[in-house]
Amino acid sequence: MTNKRIDYSQLTRKLYVYILLNAVAAVGLVLSIRFLIQGELGDWIVRLLEDIFYLRRLEAMMIYQYVFRNNMELIIFTAIAISFLLLCRIMISKFATYFDEINSGIDILIQNEDKQIELSPELGFMEQKLNTLKQTLEKREQDAKLAERRKNEVVMYLAHDIKTPLTSVIGYLSLLDEAPDMPEKQKEKYVRIALDKASRLEHLVDEFFEITRYNLQTITLTKKHIDLYYMLVQMIDEFYPLLAANGKQAVLHAPEDLTVYGDPDKLARVFNNILKNAVAYSEHNSVIEITAGLSGDKVSIAFKNTGSIPEDKLATIFEKFYRLDNARSSDTGGAGLGLAIAKEIVVQHGGQIYAGSDDNCTTFTVELPALPELDKRSS
Known part of the structure; x- marks a missing residue:
């Protein structure tokens, strides 16, 4: 999975502007101090010394010369240090504001408040992520x-x-x-x-x-080469008493050399759950058709039975604990876990499972990755 690069350009641009403005302000402050000390501010300091300490102008100018003019570098250095500290303080305050906004957004997540998280425009990437996380947590x-x-x-x-x-x-x-x-x-x-x-x-x-x-349970797979045709034939034989009791039969359409690479016990459970579901909801004296074959780079196994599933329920039948309304009236109605477990197993194999239905028939299809050419030749 490739990591998507986050766009920090708006945030960095805003921070660069702050740094530039503060740097310009600091340089301006230092130059102003230097100019003032050498200009009118110098005269003002001399007059202040004369008034406070009752000095003659020459004495006041000498003190000004020794204390200020001769220590100009030290004064400028001090001004630069103060400007730098002020700059750092302003930047830290700005970062603290951003952190406060993010913290407020996290509080909304923790408290599960029913409102959107809003941050500064330059934190748009973080706002989007937090709102996406909020939606994900709400859905879960x-x-x-x-x-x-x-x-x-x-x-x-x-x-x-x-x-x-x-x-x-x-x-x-x-x-x-x-x-x-x-x-x-x-x-x-x-x-x-x-x-x-x-x-x-x-x-x-x-x-x-x-x-x-x-x-x-935690589903763990132990994969090996499977004779898929034989597995399906064996499954149909095991279901014969249940099928015969309801006047039903299962017919297999598949090449005898059809194989797949996976966990035989887990895949057998998938096919058993689907066939069990087909037996439970198909009409009496009907035929359940099982069609399997190689389609491109996938092995496809389809279970088709009479009877339909409403379109609005097709998307939810693979959710755990979901049962169709008429499941309780059937002796085979279970806890609604069969298809959910089947989906998890198929996904673990890197495949997919889905259902389609019309007014007459319902079809469950399992698609699994086909064997590599080398595996096919060696099986």
Whole structure:
């Protein structure tokens, strides 16, 4: 990343003007003192000596000659020293004024005041940086509050959702306990329902752990060459029970020699989260198409399913703890972390993930850097 050079020209120009004016004033002061001592000021000093000490003019002129005229260099040196100190004092005061302005701007940042930071024109570069920092901090605070609110909502929803299957499990187990002579067919039905509800309860508890893991984890990558085609085929096989239960199927379109360089566990999680999302929100008895291939210097993997996402929500579905409104009505609705985690993993790989949707279909696309030519030949 290249460092942008800051334009200090206005500030330095202003300071140069101050220095020049003060230097001219100092030289003028020294020359004035020299001229006055040798001119009318000298006569005035002689008359003052005559009046105060009752001296004759000749005596007063001799004192003036020994004290002032003979020590002219010392007097001028003293004048120069005083002028220099005054110049330094003025410059320090000016710098102190700038620091006071910057300090006031930082106070606005610290106190989070709802107003713009305004500095002197020559500090325009600093004013711009402070206001940019202020906007960045405000946005981060808003994002943090939004994420916290979403997390609290998700926790509240999960806590409520946990209660429902738990009540069902307790209810059906109580029926089995109270009626030991229950017909075998009815008993099997109650046991199956209780087992289904217990599985749903386990899933919801896992969501609670997912929230904690997301806040604590640091994503680290262990990259190696991956047979991407085989990974996608294996993933589809693992999803077969979930797909078949809803009359859905996943179809893969990809060359068998397609490879990518990355962390296999992390990328598998990305693709699992996207396919899980597609299964949850696609229509029953529909086909989920997975298309992968090499496009220029990128490997592209697209997941297309029926169903649409409103345009105003496409930009937020990758934010943590974000769930579509109908997620709670679905047994697969989770904590809203799957796509957020997928985005972080893809970005760590130097790629990007995005979604597009129309009235009929939704497509999630993952783009990852392709292998270098040398790596392709050696894989």
